Amino acid sequence: MRFLYCLSILALVSACQPSETTETIDNPFVVELNQPVDFARVTADDVAAYGEYTISQSAAAVSKIKAASNPTFDNIFGAFDDLSNSAATAYSKSHLMHWTSPDSAIRATGLQGYKRIDSLFTSIYSDKDLYNKMVDYTETEKYESLSAKKKLLVDDLIDRFELSGVGLSEENLATYKRLNKEINDLTAEYSTNMNTANELLVLNETGAEGLPENFKKTYAAGEGRYEIPVINATNGPVMKNATREMTRKNYYTKFYNRAADKNLSILDELVQKRYELGQLMGYDTYADYYLVPKMAKNPTNVWEFVNGLVNASKGKAITDLEELDQVRAAYNDGTDEALDTWDVSFYKNEILKTKYNVDSEEIRNYLPMDDCLAGMFSVYQNLLNYEFRKVENGSVWHEEVDMYEVFEDGKLKGRFYLDLYPRPNKETWFYCVPLVSGKQKPGGYEVPEAMLLGNFTRPTETLPSLLSHGELSTLFHEFGHIMDQMAYEGEYSLQFDSKSDFTEAMSQIFENWIWDYETVSSFAKHYETGEVLPKETFDNMLKAKNVGSGYSAISSLRGCMYDLNLYNLYNPENKIPTDDLWKKIDAELGVKDIYVEGTHPQASWIHINTHPVYYYGYLWSDVYAQDMFSVFEKNGLQDQATGVKYRKLILANGSQRDIVEAVEEFLGRPSNNEAYMKSLGL
Structure with a gap:
C-alpha cells in the first residue's frame, strides 16, 4: 500500500508573516542535497524545531510568490513547487517519526508536527491571492507557450486549489478549515488507538x-x-x-x-464531517467531491466497475463456498452446520493440503526473509537496470532498520529504508512511505527517498523470519511502490505522484514474479537444509492458485461497497449503524452472511480512516497491472529491455503525462480487462 500525503487543515501561513529568509538551522532534518538524515541523533526538540522552521520558510516563500511583479512560470509555479516539496518532505518525516520511533516523546512531537504542516497546506491551498496570481498567469501568452508537462502542472495545481476551498466565501472557508482540522485530528486518534490496542x-x-x-x-x-x-x-x-x-x-x-471501544464513535464522526465537507464544496456526497481528480472521476463509474466485478465473480464465489462446506462436513463427520466466517481460512487451507498437497507452513520454511530480500532485489535490479547498495552503519531510527542506496550506471538514483518487523507502538499495517520526492534543484537533482514499513513475523534467537507465500507477495508489492518512488525522473515534485487509483498497479504488477518458478527457485531455499523449493510443490501451488478466488474477490468487493456506502450513500437523516451496514451489504451480495455478530472490523481498518473512497482502487489498478504484465509474459519475465521500458514509461512518469496514454504506449494498444479476469480464474 502506498501511503498518500494528506494535504489539508487550519490556517498558519496567514498568521505567520516573517521576512523573506534563506537561513538554515542546525537540525538533523535540514541536510545538504542528497545527504541522509542522521536519524539516530534526532530528538523530540529536533522534530518540533524542524516543523516550525518549515512553516516559517513556507510563509516567506508564499509572500515572495505573491509579491512577484513580473510573473513567470519559474517565479510562480517553480517557486511553489520548491515550497511544496520542502513542506511535503517535513510532513513525511514528521509522520515517519510518529509511526516508527521507539521514543514516545518523538512519536508525540511527530504527530503534532505533521498535523501542523497539514494545516499549513490547507492554508496555502485556500489562499485566494496566491490562487489569483496563478489564474492570471494562465491568461497570458506565456502560459500558451508552455510545454505540455508544464501546462499540465499548472492546470493540475489550479484544480487542486479549487478542490481545497479557495473559491469559498470567508465564512465557508473558515468552516472548511475547521472541518479539515477536525477530520485530521480524528484520523490521527483512530490510528493511535488501532496501533496501541x-x-x-x-x-x-x-x-x-x-x-x-x-x-x-x-x-x-x-x-x-x-x-x-x-x-x-x-x-x-x-x-x-x-x-x-x-x-x-x-x-x-x-x-x-481492536480499538472498537474508541474507534466506532470516531468513525461515525469522520463520516459525518466528511459528508459535511463534500456538501460545503458543492457536491452531493464526499465521494463525489473526492473522486474528481481520480481516474474514475465520479461514484457512478466506480459503482459500475464494482457491480460488474460482482456479477463476474459471484458464481465462482458461491461454488467456492459449496466446496468449503463439503470439506467442513467431511472434516467434522458429516456435520451440516453452516460455515462460519472464522472457518473460511482453515478449510481453504484444508483444500490446499488434501486436494493439492500444498502445505502453506511447510512452504514458509523455504522463504526466510533474508533470502527473499536478496532474491527480490535481484529481480528488481535486473529488470529495472538498477543496483542496490546497503549502507553499512547507516543512521536510522531503530536498530532493526536498514538503509540502501539505488544506483543506475554508477549514478545515485535514490535511497530507501526497510523497517520490516512489528514492535510496540509502531504503525501496524504495510506501507511504502514517501520521504523525499524527486526534483531538479539548482545544485543538482534531488533523488527520491522512501521507507518500506512492514509487520512481518520477526526473527527470534532460534528462527529467522519465515514468510508465507502470501507475505512474499506483500513484500514484492510494497517494494514495487519503493521502485515507483526511486524511478521518478521529473523536474518538479508536484508531478511525483500518479493518480491514486492507478498507484497500486505499479506494485501489483510485480506480484506476478512470485508465481514464476525460475524466479522463486533462485532464492527459495529451506532455512535449515538449504534445499530448493521442489518444482513439484510449486506446480501444485500453481494448480491451487485460484482456490477460493471467487470468494476472495467478493470479499474485496464487499470492502469496496462498504467504503462507498460510507462516503457515497451516507444519509444524515437516516444513519445506518456501521455494524448494520455490513449486514446490508451481505444481503445485497447474496453470497454469504460474512459479518460476525459482536465484531467491528471497521474499527481497525486503516483505509476507511486515512484513505476514504480508495479501496476500489486496488481492483481498478489491478486491471491495468495484469494487462501490463502480459507484455512481460510475451517478452520474458527476465527481459531487461521490457523492464527498462516499463520503468521509463510508467514508473518514471508520475503525473507528467496522462497515464492512460503512457499505458497504451507500453502495451502498443488500448488497455482491456482480459488479463485481469484470467488472473482470477474467471
Whole structure:
C-alpha cells in the first residue's frame, strides 16, 4: 500500500508573516542535497524545531510568490513547487517519526508536527491571492507557450486549489478549515488507538492444537502456555491452522474488535464531517467531491466497475463456498452446520493440503526473509537496470532498520529504508512511505527517498523470519511502490505522484514474479537444509492458485461497497449503524452472511480512516497491472529491455503525462480487462 500525503487543515501561513529568509538551522532534518538524515541523533526538540522552521520558510516563500511583479512560470509555479516539496518532505518525516520511533516523546512531537504542516497546506491551498496570481498567469501568452508537462502542472495545481476551498466565501472557508482540522485530528486518534490496542490471545496446549511448531516456539510463555499478539503477522498462522474452532473464533473476534471501544464513535464522526465537507464544496456526497481528480472521476463509474466485478465473480464465489462446506462436513463427520466466517481460512487451507498437497507452513520454511530480500532485489535490479547498495552503519531510527542506496550506471538514483518487523507502538499495517520526492534543484537533482514499513513475523534467537507465500507477495508489492518512488525522473515534485487509483498497479504488477518458478527457485531455499523449493510443490501451488478466488474477490468487493456506502450513500437523516451496514451489504451480495455478530472490523481498518473512497482502487489498478504484465509474459519475465521500458514509461512518469496514454504506449494498444479476469480464474 502506498501511503498518500494528506494535504489539508487550519490556517498558519496567514498568521505567520516573517521576512523573506534563506537561513538554515542546525537540525538533523535540514541536510545538504542528497545527504541522509542522521536519524539516530534526532530528538523530540529536533522534530518540533524542524516543523516550525518549515512553516516559517513556507510563509516567506508564499509572500515572495505573491509579491512577484513580473510573473513567470519559474517565479510562480517553480517557486511553489520548491515550497511544496520542502513542506511535503517535513510532513513525511514528521509522520515517519510518529509511526516508527521507539521514543514516545518523538512519536508525540511527530504527530503534532505533521498535523501542523497539514494545516499549513490547507492554508496555502485556500489562499485566494496566491490562487489569483496563478489564474492570471494562465491568461497570458506565456502560459500558451508552455510545454505540455508544464501546462499540465499548472492546470493540475489550479484544480487542486479549487478542490481545497479557495473559491469559498470567508465564512465557508473558515468552516472548511475547521472541518479539515477536525477530520485530521480524528484520523490521527483512530490510528493511535488501532496501533496501541495490544490485544493478546492466551492459549493452553489444547487451544494451540494445529498451530505450527515454529510459531508456537515464537510465542511460548511457559510450559504449555502461549501468548499470541493479535496483529497482522499472526493472523494467517492462527486462522489457517488452529484445529480448535474456538481458538479460531476467539482470535477472529479479538482481531476484529481492536480499538472498537474508541474507534466506532470516531468513525461515525469522520463520516459525518466528511459528508459535511463534500456538501460545503458543492457536491452531493464526499465521494463525489473526492473522486474528481481520480481516474474514475465520479461514484457512478466506480459503482459500475464494482457491480460488474460482482456479477463476474459471484458464481465462482458461491461454488467456492459449496466446496468449503463439503470439506467442513467431511472434516467434522458429516456435520451440516453452516460455515462460519472464522472457518473460511482453515478449510481453504484444508483444500490446499488434501486436494493439492500444498502445505502453506511447510512452504514458509523455504522463504526466510533474508533470502527473499536478496532474491527480490535481484529481480528488481535486473529488470529495472538498477543496483542496490546497503549502507553499512547507516543512521536510522531503530536498530532493526536498514538503509540502501539505488544506483543506475554508477549514478545515485535514490535511497530507501526497510523497517520490516512489528514492535510496540509502531504503525501496524504495510506501507511504502514517501520521504523525499524527486526534483531538479539548482545544485543538482534531488533523488527520491522512501521507507518500506512492514509487520512481518520477526526473527527470534532460534528462527529467522519465515514468510508465507502470501507475505512474499506483500513484500514484492510494497517494494514495487519503493521502485515507483526511486524511478521518478521529473523536474518538479508536484508531478511525483500518479493518480491514486492507478498507484497500486505499479506494485501489483510485480506480484506476478512470485508465481514464476525460475524466479522463486533462485532464492527459495529451506532455512535449515538449504534445499530448493521442489518444482513439484510449486506446480501444485500453481494448480491451487485460484482456490477460493471467487470468494476472495467478493470479499474485496464487499470492502469496496462498504467504503462507498460510507462516503457515497451516507444519509444524515437516516444513519445506518456501521455494524448494520455490513449486514446490508451481505444481503445485497447474496453470497454469504460474512459479518460476525459482536465484531467491528471497521474499527481497525486503516483505509476507511486515512484513505476514504480508495479501496476500489486496488481492483481498478489491478486491471491495468495484469494487462501490463502480459507484455512481460510475451517478452520474458527476465527481459531487461521490457523492464527498462516499463520503468521509463510508467514508473518514471508520475503525473507528467496522462497515464492512460503512457499505458497504451507500453502495451502498443488500448488497455482491456482480459488479463485481469484470467488472473482470477474467471
